[in-house]
Each structure stands twice: as C-alpha cells, then as structure tokens.
Amino acid sequence: MKRLHCILILAGFIFSFISGGIAVKYYSNTVWGIYKKIFVWDDTSNHSWPDSYQIVSIKSTNDEQSQKAYFHKAHSSQKPLLVSLHAWSGDFRQDDPLASIAMRYDWNYVHPDFRGPNRSKDACLSKKVISDIDDAIQYALDNGAVDLENIFIVGESGGGYATLGAFLRTRHKIKAFLAWVPISDLVAWFYESENRDSKYADDILNCTSNPKDAVLDIKGAKERSPIFWDIPTNNNGRLEIFAGIKDGYTGSVPVSHSILFFNRLARHYGHSKSEVGKSDIIKLVTRGISRDNSSGKIGNRDVLYSKNIPQASLTIFDGSHEMLHEYCFQRLQEIAEQGAAPDSSSD
Known part of the structure; x- marks a missing residue:
C-alpha cells in the first residue's frame, strides 16, 4: 500500500x-x-507587404551604393507622397501598417532602407543615411505621380529618430514630419539603455565608438543626435512629435527625448513661453501628470499633455512605445487638405 x-x-x-x-x-x-x-513596429521579423508594392533599387548620390526600398505609385495623378522610415533594428523589409492604408487611399509611398539597422557607422543618422532618405524621395518624385505640395516624412522609434534628422537636414521641400516616440539624444539613450541591460547600448557603441573599448565616444554620439544639430534658418515643414506617457517604463525611449527636442525648437524659434516647464517635465517623466478630459483624444487615446508653436507641436498621449497608425494617416490627410501645414492644437 x-x-x-x-x-x-x-x-x-x-x-x-x-x-x-x-x-x-x-x-x-x-x-x-x-x-x-x-x-x-518592434517586430522586425515580419516582412509582409501588399502585392502591389514593388522592391526597387536606388543608387546613392553619396557613395553610389544601391539601397532597396518598397515603392507604390499612385494610380491617379498628383497624389501625396508618404515617406515612411523603418524602426531602429529594422530595414526596408520591415512590415509597415501605413503601407496598406496608403494603398487604400491611393497615395504614393516609399519605404527606404537607409543603411539598414542602426548598428554600424554607415547607419544611425550618418551623412549617408540623410543622403539615402533624400535619394528615396527623389526616386519617388521621378517615378511616382506626386503632388509636390504634399510630401510627408513619418517614423516611429528609430524611424522617429530618422524623421528628426530629416527635419533638420533634408534637401527636399516637405510639408510635415510626424515623429512618433523618437530618440533625440544618443548620449542620454546610451546610459538609459545600459542601465536597463538593453541591446541598444551595444548598438550605439557600434554606431559611434570603438565597441572593443566599451566606452561611449561622447563626441561621436552627439554628432548623430538631432538634439545637438544646428536648426536651419529656413524652417522646412512642420514637425509634430508624439510620445506615449508609459514609454521608458513599458517601452525603450523615455518621453524626455520628445520633450527636450520640442523645447529646443521652441527656444530657437522665439517661443520660450511655450516650452515644457521643469515641473511639468518631472511630472511627465514620472507619470505624475493629472488627466484632463478637456485635452481631447488622438484616435481612441486620451491626450494627457500638449504644446504647440507655429513650427512644431508636442503631444503626450495615453500609450507606450508605439505609433497610432490609423490616426497618423488621418492626421496626414488633414494636413494634405490644407494649403499649409496647420497647427494641430493650441497650448
């Protein structure tokens, strides 16, 4: 028993x-x-694309290397062009929910490679990256049916980082740039990532420093950080920045990257009264901001905080490290229907 x-x-x-x-x-x-x-947006393994999208090869005007891109030509004449930039670890193949929406509304669309994932010195907002983005835009202009008054650049995370870089350095006339949860400062992000034992710290070393030393080259990191770049005298289109309040907690990029970049623009353009104040920065970074139902929504998400100047806006919404792609395209449509990129909100 x-x-x-x-x-x-x-x-x-x-x-x-x-x-x-x-x-x-x-x-x-x-x-x-x-x-x-x-x-x-963080799933770089998903390479699902609509059948009507074609892979094209674009020769670099910087070093004559060829970059690949997904491209869609509008069937009608004179349609907007959406330039969608892949995430930090992605390349031109990375699935983009905006692609099917652009096809639905018969927009021109290009999704360039711009030196692939950000883990080499050729990538990570190098001069070659800016050149590749400009070359992709020129390809779309030459081969699409583009309304020259309605060209847009959009990206999330690493794509938002590249969008900030394009905002400051593109040679093309762009109507609006929409940067979602962007990285603006590689020095800060390196230490933020290192303290989380995140792979992004190693990526930044590979892009800016000698990875064998395992020590960040501060000068090299600043050279690839939009927050340290010169702001052009002639503003090239409107910049709208979006960040989820939970990013940095459930996501990889703290909201401080969006806030501090907006503040730099506000100071530069003479709107220092519209800067996010120190007490508000603390509340936003610590998620201690009180909800205000009067701030409205973007898509189905509450807007928790917003700032606006003629050249740029900042929207902190109830979310994490993400793009609200349906709302994003809706916002592009709103801007396209205007004679110039309008203010999205007021302080």
Whole structure:
C-alpha cells in the first residue's frame, strides 16, 4: 500500500510537471504573440507587404551604393507622397501598417532602407543615411505621380529618430514630419539603455565608438543626435512629435527625448513661453501628470499633455512605445487638405 501511495504521488508530480511545462510554453507563446500584435513596429521579423508594392533599387548620390526600398505609385495623378522610415533594428523589409492604408487611399509611398539597422557607422543618422532618405524621395518624385505640395516624412522609434534628422537636414521641400516616440539624444539613450541591460547600448557603441573599448565616444554620439544639430534658418515643414506617457517604463525611449527636442525648437524659434516647464517635465517623466478630459483624444487615446508653436507641436498621449497608425494617416490627410501645414492644437 505504501508503495502504491508513492507511485501515485510520483505520477501526480510528473503529470503536474508536464502540464505546467505545456502551460508555460502555451502562455509564453501567447504572450509573445500578443506582444508582437501590440508592438508591431518592434517586430522586425515580419516582412509582409501588399502585392502591389514593388522592391526597387536606388543608387546613392553619396557613395553610389544601391539601397532597396518598397515603392507604390499612385494610380491617379498628383497624389501625396508618404515617406515612411523603418524602426531602429529594422530595414526596408520591415512590415509597415501605413503601407496598406496608403494603398487604400491611393497615395504614393516609399519605404527606404537607409543603411539598414542602426548598428554600424554607415547607419544611425550618418551623412549617408540623410543622403539615402533624400535619394528615396527623389526616386519617388521621378517615378511616382506626386503632388509636390504634399510630401510627408513619418517614423516611429528609430524611424522617429530618422524623421528628426530629416527635419533638420533634408534637401527636399516637405510639408510635415510626424515623429512618433523618437530618440533625440544618443548620449542620454546610451546610459538609459545600459542601465536597463538593453541591446541598444551595444548598438550605439557600434554606431559611434570603438565597441572593443566599451566606452561611449561622447563626441561621436552627439554628432548623430538631432538634439545637438544646428536648426536651419529656413524652417522646412512642420514637425509634430508624439510620445506615449508609459514609454521608458513599458517601452525603450523615455518621453524626455520628445520633450527636450520640442523645447529646443521652441527656444530657437522665439517661443520660450511655450516650452515644457521643469515641473511639468518631472511630472511627465514620472507619470505624475493629472488627466484632463478637456485635452481631447488622438484616435481612441486620451491626450494627457500638449504644446504647440507655429513650427512644431508636442503631444503626450495615453500609450507606450508605439505609433497610432490609423490616426497618423488621418492626421496626414488633414494636413494634405490644407494649403499649409496647420497647427494641430493650441497650448
């Protein structure tokens, strides 16, 4: 009887172990699947593109290297052009939800590679990157049916970082730039990432420093950080910055990157009274901001905080490290229907 009792206990233990293993495996796969659906912009493994999109090759005017891009030509004449920039770890193949929306509304669209993932010195807002983005725009102008008054550059995370760079240095006439949860300061982001044991710290070293030394080259990092770049005298289109209040907690880029870049623009353009004040910065970074229902929504998300000057705007919404792509395209349509890029809000 004692032997039977032991066998039953052992059998129960084995069953529990197997069941638990299955449950853990199922749970892990389920959570990862949900994660990828929510944070689709971080899923660089998804290469799903509409059939009407073609892969094109564009020769660099900087070094004659060829970059690939996904391109869609509008069927009607004189349609807007959407230049969508891939995320930090992505390349031109990375799935972009904006692509299917652009096709739905028959817009011209290009999704360039601009030296691929940000883990080499050729990438990460090098001169070659800015040149590649400009070359992709020129390709779309030469091969699309583009309304020259309605060219837009959009990106999220690393794509938002590249959008800030294009805002400051593109040679093209752009109507508006929409930067979602962007990185603006590689020096700050390196230490933020290092303290989280994030791979992005190694990426930044590979882009800016000698990775064997494992020491950040501050000068090299600043040279690739839009917050330290000169602001052009003639403003090239309106910049709208969007950041989720939870980013930096559930996401990889603290909202301070968006706030401080906006503040620099406000000071430069003579609107220092519109800067985000120190007390508000603390509240936003610590998520201690109170909700105000009068601030409205973007898409289905509450706007928690906003600032606006004629050249740029800052919107902090209830979210994390993400782009609200349906709202993003809706905002582009609103701007396209105006004679000039309008203010999205008021202080």
